[in-house]
Amino acid sequence: MSLISTLARLEAVGTGRAQPATTVRHRHLSQRPLVFVPLTTAGEAGAPLGALVGTDRDAPHLLVVPQPRDRDLRFAFLSELADVVLPYIDSFAEDVEAAERNETDPETGKRVKVEVELCADAPQLIMPSRAGVDFVRLLGRSMRFRRTAEQDPEAPYPAPPRVPLLGRWLTHYAERARVPGSSLLPAMTDLLSRHWATGQSTLEDQHLGALLAWIDPPEGETGAEAALRAELARDRDGQLLCPPAGPATDPAFDNKLLAPAIERYDRARTALAASEDGLEADDRLGDLTAAEREIRALVASRTRPTWDAVWQGLDLLRELPVAGRVEERWTRDRWSFTGHRDRVVAGEPPQPRRDDAVTAANKLAAREREQARLEAQEALDDPLVMAGRRLAGEAFAGEVTDVVMAYSEGKRPSPRPLVTVRTDDRPHLGERAKVFRSLGGKPQSAEFVGHEESLDEDGGALLVLRVLDKMGRGKEPEEGSVPQKGDLVCFTLFEHEQRGGAKLPEPEQTPWTHGGPPGEQESEAADPLTQEDVL
């Protein structure tokens, strides 16, 4: 945590309310997001217990697995989930715009521009917490290798149609969520804690209820009081008033409410199976339905508060004005969505269990590049974020006190004006260090020449910079391309745009040091199934 965000947290403690950590919103929010609040069964790997999912805050779909150990019921759940999520995803796949992409021509080996489709918008799945994003990854992994009866008539437990497809989409979203600044699958706790500083630790910020309590405390209560209540308050039966955002449930809920309800369900099911005539079966079917309804009510009672909290978080975030470079990052998300859509249409196999060396290296490089891009863009979009960089000596702002025209040496002298900036900041400038400022959205670079004199009486410094580019081709710099005396300017020591690293070889040319070429991609077998299998 930087000092400036620590200070914001301490101010939040002092005022009893979360303090702004940004002045604008740095993440894209869809007009029509899909909110997904899943619950899982304790101790089982990815055995869902139920979920609320949907795009309408007043009418979520409630999906429940009355006996999470039953494979058929779990498949029914996943199938229902696919019925909600896939039509939502498909609704974005059709609406496309034309775009251009650089590709290597396979015949000539030259870079050429290719006309391609780019989806005009992309589906956005919003999870309550980071654990929810991990659960999406787990669900994706559990589904994408399944075989449907159509794909493999021999499969012992065929998955319902469309379930493997949902697994591939969830896997893609979960992979994309690892890219810094991407907004396809954000966690509400991350979104909120990016934009507000609460008076509690980052660990405690993982609790969605407590986080919201600090940002938007109820009338007459401080954030600290409301957060404590959200975290710990229990009713007379020992149940949390604000259930955890999942997917894990509270052990007290499991032991006191859920376990007895599941037991009743099991008993009713056994009784129904053992009934001897139609009349008896009718009665027992009634018992079974009642038992199932009870579990549905329990799951609804634990997911609804989180569902409402996620929408409340969306409301709060939408009040912030959107930052300038969010749209550009969202376009990258749209490319990611379109790319996966094309792979699915092209009939490519599901994502492998392990990436080959080149794919893995590419993913890591992309994440590093996006991290640097995100940090630069957030600072350029937001004076409060820039303030943190200025405090850290990575940027400085001030007033231009003098401009002296100078020219480069050589046959065709180009303008290299010397600009003196008076700043109170203390940038860590080395000799001939490069600095950048944003000029009409493009970075203009300058070189640090030296300090004009030692610190003046207020602790300010006079820095002399030589402007290097973006001044046009002529001998005289273009209008507005050189700062004038009295201008307020802000230079950064970090670059504004990220260059990609060295190009990696094609997968077929992976060197032996990295395992060699991955070889023919074979379709991966589904997980073997055993009697006690969970998924």
Added chain:
Amino acid sequence: MPLPRTRGTALRHRLAELRGPDVPAKALDARALAALAANPGCKRRAILDGAGVNKAALAGALGSPSAFGQSQFALTRGNAFEAKVKADGGAELLRLVREKLDRGAEPPAHARVPELTATGPEGRTARTALALREATEAPGEWTLLDHPMLALDVAGSPAFLEPDAVVVHPDGSWTVVEIKSFPMLDGSADPAKVGAAARQAAVYVLALEQVAARLESAPRVRERVLLVCPKDFSNLPTASAVDVRKQRAVTARQLDRLTRIEDIADALPAGTCFSPELPAADLTAAVESVPAAYAPECLSACELAFHCRARSLESGAVTSLGRSVRAELGGLTTVEDVLSAARGESGDPDDPAVAALRRAARLRAEALGQEAVAGCR
């Protein structure tokens, strides 16, 4: 260095007094061991664990009950998985041990599974030591010890530990086996959970080393333990060898530090007692008489964390926001100190921490007020 007998006995008596009359000592369970690693500098936790106080009961009596609990679903599944791993005389388990740790050894065809039941933890510990000796002195065969009991000297009093299993290899060396029910998905598991399992296993390795040191043959305790988990989404066991040398070294050092609880105990007022039977006010005073080092990490490791957090917030300590916060704020330790220094009402402007704080406050106000530097955008 073992303490002289008389001092050791005196400390044991002192710790029993702290626990309260007729309150049995609580064994160091996995959570206490985790807390040990998470916050070795906390004197409060050190003395309570050293004395074997039941911190969960204590936290309840103080009015800040801990939020730890286990779902019966997780419990059932964990037990079922462990039973499956150990089924059939541990055949599958031994196969995994050989495959992952000792490929040169002969395949385990007939493993010995000695009976370890006895009355009381002392009896079970003795029985385990005997079984280990017998197994080591008759090499050439595999031996599986199912739920052995080990004693580890913690702060002068024995703490009893129960590993899931210990395997004696044909060459006479010993391996700790830890069975967990979190999945190993495509060969990798949640690093936080693996870390916790490794810390726990390291304590068992330490305890086994003490047993080994007492044997004439001084058998080797392997520093690679076997972690057994369900494979992918099934409940078929799969395993991975985990090197616990680092965790072992860290825990050994912390246990050495723990022996200083004698000093902590001596500093307590006479008559201090942590029995949950006492009225809340007395208990609060007793707990307050030992300083704590609360940090948010405690919330996931210590039963008393909510109590300590409330105290930490009351006193306005900045560490309640995280340990890293302290590092940037120099000598300023309370929220009020920091805020007033930032406002320029207190603090020495030549103190680098204060100067940096004021610059931070000025920059923050400037950015939020949207004045100046419009050129930034």
